[in-house]
Amino acid sequence: MNTTKVGVIGAGNVGAAIAYGLTLLQTCVTVVLFDRTLAKAEGEAWDIEDAIPMLSPMDVLPTDKYEDLADSDIIVITVGVPQKRGETRLDLLGKNVDIIYKTIEELDRVAPKAVVIIVSNPVDVLTRMAMVVSTRPKNLIIGSGTVLDTARLKYQLGKLLKVAQEDVNAYVLGEHGDSEFIAWSSAAIGLIPLNDFPLPPETSLEKIKTEYPEITRKRGYAISDRKGNTAYGVATAVIQIVDSILRNEKKIYTVSVTADPKYGIGNDVVLGLPCIIGKQGIERQLVLPLSPEEQRLLERSAAKLEKAHETLDS
Numbered sequence: 001m002n003t004t005k006v007g008v009i010g011a012g013n014v015g016a017a018i019a020y021g022l023t024l025l026q027t028c029v030t031v032v033l034f035d036r037t038l039a040k041a042e043g044e045a046w047d048i049e050d051a052i053p054m055l056s057p058m059d060v061l062p063t064d065k066y067e068d069l070a071d072s073d074i075i076v077i078t079v080g081v082p083q084k085r086g087e088t089r090l091d092l093l094g095k096n097v098d099i100i101y102k103t104i105e106e107l108d109r110v111a112p113k114a115v116v117i118i119v120s121n122p123v124d125v126l127t128r129m130a131m132v133v134s135t136r137p138k139n140l141i142i143g144s145g146t147v148l149d150t151a152r153l154k155y156q157l158g159k160l161l162k163v164a165q166e167d168v169n170a171y172v173l174g175e176h177g178d179s180e181f182i183a184w185s186s187a188a189i190g191l192i193p194l195n196d197f198p199l200p201p202e203t204s205l206e207k208i209k210t211e212y213p214e215i216t217r218k219r220g221y222a223i224s225d226r227k228g229n230t231a232y233g234v235a236t237a238v239i240q241i242v243d244s245i246l247r248n249e250k251k252i253y254t255v256s257v258t259a260d261p262k263y264g265i266g267n268d269v270v271l272g273l274p275c276i277i278g279k280q281g282i283e284r285q286l287v288l289p290l291s292p293e294e295q296r297l298l299e300r301s302a303a304k305l306e307k308a309h310e311t312l313d314s
Helices: 011-023 040-049 089-110 123-133 147-161 205-227 230-246 292-313
Strands: 005-009 032-035 057-063 074-077 115-118 141-143 251-258 270-278 281-285
Touching: 005 011, 005 205, 005 230, 011 032, 011 040, 011 230, 040 270, 074 230, 089 115, 089 123, 089 292, 115 123, 115 230, 115 281, 115 292, 123 141, 123 251, 123 270, 123 292, 141 251, 141 281, 147 230, 147 251, 230 251, 230 270, 251 281, 270 292
Parallel strands: 005 032, 005 074, 032 057, 074 115, 115 141
Antiparallel strands: 251 270, 270 281
16 A cells, blocks of 8 residues: 555544554554544554554554644544434534534645545535535545445345345445435345345345335444444444555445436435545446436435535525
């Protein structure tokens, strides 16, 4: 890898999990963990640092100064008010938009060429606002989108069908939230369309299509209800995106992106859609063929996100 400095903004549960995962997997040479409370960043960084002698040499640097993020190749933003029980991700918008504005302005000042990955919720609307306020090209601003939701779907389907999750080719699209949906019409197991794949005797395609959207959609809430937050899944999703950028892998992820006009939902809406990710961030957006019902669900999700965005101007 030619570029190996990754910044993580926010030393909370998600930020710390990302920093630890980057260290454990040796994804980069240097991790800079930023938090406005320096002691918090130091505590997490020093705890992670204690693992390094049992791994390979690298640096984990705590800081409360944006200048220490200069020359970062990728910067991950996790800051914001956490989601409370009973709140949707969109409920966090008014609380987190100013934080994202200020953070992006600082990053434009100290690291204008870095790829920025936004994890803070509601990730789709915040990614859109980051694109508006930032001076960097849109392809260098990526929201984590429905990458985690898609991973959850692949895991559950793989377990049900007794195949490796890597061979489950199915995507969750739209809002990272309650209006997300599964593109069943293009779902396949390996090269076999899901409609033609042999199913266990105790289930049916209709049952899968009825139950699995709810399982995927409610998974985050179920975890938060039990432990107060989600961290490891989203951290792993982000680390995969980081690794794909650093290695220029050209992998496909359903990240938050400005929708291609071919989707017919407006040129400004940002939501989870399949994109090729490489060293230039979003290198290409793919237009996935949708059934009429899936197109309706995409339009519904886009309308919901557009309405949330409009509240920022009111």
